[in-house]
Structures are given as C-alpha cells and as structure tokens.
Amino acid sequence: MKRKQNRLKLIKRIVRNNSITSQSELAQLLEKEGVVVTQATLSRDLKALRVNKVPNETGYVYVIPDENKQHDNLLKTGQRSVTAQQQLGFVSLQFSGNLAVIKTRNGYATGLAYDIDMSEAPEVLGTIAGADTVFAILREGVTQEQARQLFSRFIPIDK
Amino acid sequence: MKRKQNRLKLIKRIVRNNSITSQSELAQLLEKEGVVVTQATLSRDLKALRVNKVPNETGYVYVIPDENKQHDNLLKTGQRSVTAQQQLGFVSLQFSGNLAVIKTRNGYATGLAYDIDMSEAPEVLGTIAGADTVFAILREGVTQEQARQLFSRFIPIDK
C-alpha cells in the first residue's frame, strides 16, 4: 500500500509537469522512473486523483485540478477534508539552489513564514511570503536535506 | 453552419444541467430536443467547447468549464491568452542566478505572476509579486534562455 501512494505522488508530479495525452504515455514516463504498472491501473489511479481530461485544439491533456481551488470549493460547500498533507495549509516544498519554495493554501503563507522567522534557525537567512508561497533563503552551505529537516518542524513532510 | 451553432449552444445547456457521462447519452438527450447527430460529431463538438471530463467517486462526468477556468486551462496548456494590449504592463526582465526579476507598471505584477503560476510551467518553482515587481524562481538547470522563451508567452520579449 506504500507502493500505491508513491505511485500516485509520482503521477501527480509527472502529470503536472508534462503534457500527458494518454495513459500509455504516462505509463512510459512512469517506467523511466522505475515504476511499472499497466495502463488499467493508471485508469484507476487517475480516477482516484480526480485528474481532469481537457481538450484544446491540439489534442487532449490530463490536468491536475488546482489544489487551492479544489480545497476552497470544498470549504465553500461546507465540506472539510483535512488530510495530513493539508494541515497548516501546506501544499508543497521544492528547492532551487539555496532557495526553498513552499507552497501553501491561500492565505497561509504569511503565517508559515512568520513561524519560520521566529524559529531564528541559523539555516535560514530570511523569508518572504505572498498569499500562497513562501520563499526561504538558505545560508550558503546548508543542504536541502538539512533544510527539509528544519522545515519538518513546521510542515508535514513526507519522507 | 447555423445548425452547428445552435447545437453547440444546446450542448452547453444540457451538459450544464445534467450529469452527462457519455457522448451517446448526450446524443439521446439532443435527440429529445430534435437534434440528431452521431456520437462522432459530439466528440468534435465537445472538443470545440473545451468540455472537461472529470472523474468523481461515482463515475465520469462532462463539465463545462466556467470562464475563469477556461482561461486558466488555456494558460495551463501553454497557449497565449493575454492580448498584446494586456502585455503593456511589462517594463523589464532581468536575471540573477536562478531568480528572474520582472518589472511591470504599477499594479500589473500580481496579475502577471498569477498568469505565470497558472501556466504551471515546470521551469518555474514559484512566484511572488509586489506592486510592480515579480520574482520568479527557476527550477535548477533551467537556463535564462529557456526562461526567456517561457516568459515570452506572457510578456513581449525581443530576442
């Protein structure tokens, strides 16, 4: 059951960063990442992830529905599905060089940045927050692994 | 050609007010309204209307995207959706390492950052906007040339 979770995560990433036009195409990309499943399984996975299939004049593309909007709609309709992933508004964490980019649900970025600032962690030189994104500048020499370690105090990191 | 326009309009209304789960089902409802076409034509019509196919726990449903989502999906699929007029807010583009700094006329930064975000381009990890400046963090390994290429979808760049 861990296998499936990992695959779903990978599928999300792949679908988000590529123009996937068919399930077999997705299967090939997954295979490159070492994940081998049949197209039938992907049909089930895409359904589980609620991935949309949207046409444009060129062809058809799978699209991961926007997580913020997805969640906002849930709230709007009175439902509330708070998974561990969504606790604290956290959406995703990525790095580029000595910059950490933390995506949050709308409105949560400021509070999260504040918490990071208040920790006065030496690994972080400073932060800037928009509505749903936090930039944290890491001190030179700090590894991404160390940063993950630090941030895990504030956000649920799957690892 | 008037026939087609009427049909498209009717399709919109039907899809919006019913849970259509297949094109043949749609064909039947159309027939009740006196419009007779083959499923193949509906495939083309749904594509023309950019109707999304979205899964939910029950099954699959066709969904007419609202105007906003329509716009967002255009960006998502990599098509330009802002007119030359709208690009007038652009002032300058500069780079520092993997950070792109886009200057705009006052008030334009937020909108531009939003468009960049909605494109979900894998080259960009995230953006933050002030009143007249957008920061865009590039994924590691993305060259400035690639970034210029990407941004040319949103702003007028002379290469």
Next chain:
DNA sequence: ATAAACATTGAAAAAATTTGCGTGAATGAT
C-alpha cells in the same frame, strides 16, 4: 495464528472516444 474482510493489480473484454477519409453543402475569389 487463522479466518474473514478488504485492497491492489494484471489480463482481457467491453465501452467509449478520437480520427482518417470521403461526400456534399456553403463560402469566396476571380
């Protein structure tokens, strides 16, 4: 530890969707 209940998946079949091709109607340019 064992049985019952549940979950995951592949293979193949079924269902649904997309597309190539051909025809006829509509539009346009000369």
Next chain:
DNA sequence: ATCATTCACGCAAATTTTTTCAATGTTTAT
C-alpha cells in the same frame, strides 16, 4: 457563373479508457 477552398458530418477504423474477472497480497478481529 465557375472553380477552388473551406466547413460540416457520417461511417468505420483506430485508439484510448473503463470495467470485469481472478489471482494475489494486506489488514483486522478473534
């Protein structure tokens, strides 16, 4: 008016997606 283009659309083939069926794990409760 004539000829060339373009557009709409059915048919049938090709492709893609969904689902059924069985086999094979996993989990849970006793």
